[in-house]
Amino acid sequence: MMERCIALSMEAAESRELPFACVVCREGEVVAEAINRVVRDSDVTRHAEILAISEAQRLLGRRDLSDCTIYSNVEPCPMCAFPIRETRIGRVVYAISSPMMGGLSKWNVLGDNEISNVMPEVFGDRPEVTAGVSYREAAAVWRKWNPIFWLGIRLRGCLADPAEDTAMSVLQVRQSDRRPLRPFMSWISNAVARILARAPARKGSPAAARD
Numbered sequence: 001m002m003e004r005c006i007a008l009s010m011e012a013a014e015s016r017e018l019p020f021a022c023v024v025c026r027e028g029e030v031v032a033e034a035i036n037r038v039v040r041d042s043d044v045t046r047h048a049e050i051l052a053i054s055e056a057q058r059l060l061g062r063r064d065l066s067d068c069t070i071y072s073n074v075e076p077c078p079m080c081a082f083p084i085r086e087t088r089i090g091r092v093v094y095a096i097s098s099p100m101m102g103g104l105s106k107w108n109v110l111g112d113n114e115i116s117n118v119m120p121e122v123f124g125d126r127p128e129v130t131a132g133v134s135y136r137e138a139a140a141v142w143r144k145w146n147p148i149f150w151l152g153i154r155l156r157g158c159l160a161d162p163a164e165d166t167a168m169s170v171l172q173v174r175q176s177d178r179r180p181l182r183p184f185m186s187w188i189s190n191a192v193a194r195i196l197a198r199a200p201a202r203k204g205s206p207a208a209a210r211d
């Protein structure tokens with residue numbers, strides 16, 4: 001399933017969307033899948049995970065997805081981690097960790113026990129999390145999409161190999177005093193802004209998740 005998720009992230013990149021993708025599975029079958037629509041819809045809430053979870057609930061006709069596994073090419077952010085907890089998805093699998101934005105490694109929504117202990121009627125038990133699955137293949141999509149952007153986000157520690165968390169932490173600490181890098185980072189940010197500005201205009205249909 002991660003292979004399918006990474007293929008979707010490549011499709012996202014080829015359609016000038018940010019290369020994020022997600023697949024929700026149940027009993028070894030795909031229930032719903034989606035790619036980001038943030039750029040195309042000019043809407044920062046249109047993350048792949050939210051779109052796929054919404055579609056999975058619609059297709060299964062229930063809010064409870066405790067028998068499902070969600071695959072993401074990048075660690076889900078906190079915004080997406082909350083619906084993962086609320087739908088009680090049993091397992092989360094991702095390839096690339098997100099030390100700056102992650103719903104586990106930065107803000108521990110996926111691993112928090114307190115929300116489910118205090119509000120068990122709302123939040124399910126924390127899911128089983130498997131990180132780093134097919135990292136090299138997932139990272140290759142990002143690198144191919146835009147090598148400079150990938151270099152920039154790797155240098156800033158925004159996305160990382162879960163197996164190298166310690167190395168990335170050291171790098172992040174060092175970067176806090178790296179004023180000489182700031183012009184380069186500004187250049188990276190401007191390059192990313194230009195890439196996003198080239199995205200196609202918003203289209204009418206919001207359909208994102210696919211069967």
Ligand SMILES: [Zn+2]
Nearest residue numbers: 047077079080
């Ligand atoms: Zn998200």
